[in-house]
Amino acid sequence: MLKTKEVEFNYDNQMFFKFQNIDLNSNENLLIIGESGVGKTTLMHLLAGLLKSNSGSIKLFDKELNQMSSYQLDSFRKNNIGIVFQRPHFVNSLTVKENLQLAQYIANKNDNTRIESILKNLNIFEKSNKKTNQLSQGEKQRVSIALAIVNSPKLILADEPTSSLDDNNCSKVIKLLKKQATDFGAQLIVITHDSRLKKHFKKSIEL
């Protein structure tokens, strides 16, 4: 499902990253763990098609990302990938529900029942009509998970989803992510420096 080979990336010839090869089968989740500065976020952006590598190959769902145009990458992303960010981002002028509707609109979908079922599943249905800046930190994180899965992606990429959480909440969030991935039939790749997550994943690589 995901196969990378000698992926290299450098920012303006200053920082240089060479990533180890990844080979992930369908139905497997993956934990990518590494210290700060080893290029975790860079790798995630490469996998999400937000960055293009300088050399090497990234094959995701049998498509070579390095050969796609920026427009093709946008379209590939909206059909296949959901992203959970370290810090949740929303469109502030919209309510929780409208944010999810916007995500659907971008992917040419319109399915309010799915939005409802996702919000219910995440226990934030009663916050549907709240503006996102009226939510608590935990609620924000759950809405950002909802945003990542609303378009039924085949792959969920999560960037440091637990770094600022205590042990109790850390385990809650990672269980929630894994449950959502299973419930909606997606694979999960978590990129983090948080070693507490190791016990939750069968497969992990260290950068």
Add this chain to the structure above:
Amino acid sequence: MNIFKLSIKNIFNKPLSSSISLALLVLGVGIISLLLQLNTLIKDQMDNNLRGIDMVVGAKGSPLQLILSSVYHIDSPTGNISLAEAETISNNRMVGSSIKILYGDNYKGFRIVGAEKKFIELYKGVIKEGKDWDNPYEVLVGSKVYEKLKINLGDELISSHGLRETGQSHDEGTFKVVGLLKPSNSVIDQLIITSPQSVWDIHETHDHDEHENEHEHEHEHEHDNREITAMLIKFKSPMNIIQFPRQINENTNLQAAVPSYEISRLFKLFGFGIETLSYLAYLIIIVSGFSLFINLFNSMRERKYEMALIRTLGASRFQLSTMIIFESLVLTISGFILGLLFSRFGVMFVSSLMEESINYNLNSLKILNEEYWLLGLSVLIGVVSSLIPAIQVYKMNISKILADA
């Protein structure tokens, strides 16, 4: 949810900065549109009342005053001229038709004009109720006059001397309303019209009262003493407009004035003020463009994570840039629409003011061609002010923004 809805939500999310740009644009568009409307309406109204009058002959004085008083009925007359002299001019072979008019009295501020019946035909006046006058002291009343003063057929009007309400009232000056005129959208709407004989009669008796003894021996010359205020003239050929007025001004003690020339002179005087004001309004529009640009530019910085999020959800650069331009266009087009509304209220306001003072009515709400240009300008401002923010969003490096978070 779609890009258009999102643009509107974004505008309402920042009500303060959105409304400042909007207010500036409404003001700029509103002022220009108001000036255009008033200019056109006044010109239309002036032209409308000018029809068929090539030249006005009256007493010496200011030519503009002569035109304003005898064509538009908004200034005092320059004086009277003798009927005999007027007859000489109207018999000239260059004159196609002439209408003699004379003033003397008013009824509650509305002028009573003595005029030949051709005067009503000139303005295409139609009698709504009643009939034409047959005898002296019978009057036809214009639509605004009877509407405002609630005059009915058969009422008796006691006139006051002079053209202002405060004048002395004539004891004998009692007019009988025999006809009401339909609204014609011309000056006759605000006039009370009667035969020249009525006005002569009223002032003769008046003169007799005062100078009975001194003037008794002149009684036989009475007819030679009759005077009129002005004479409206149409030429046989338009060519005559060049030489005939000059002949009259040089060779007689009468004054001839050409309305179209005087009115264009008046508009040139007006024009200076209008031009200055419209430059100011264009400046306001440009400032509104800047304010729009600054708002968008700042909100792009505040919303960069939002933009990055929308991109990671799969929106293309193009969609995102479109959203920015849309936001700007929604503001400028609503600014244009509100500006037009503003100018229409302005026209109504000015028109009500003018109706108070000079009994003129300006009521037309049609969209002028120049206002379509104003729409074009608003759209242009919207596009230009959003261009740089849109390009910025287009070039945005989402990976970098997200990594900095």
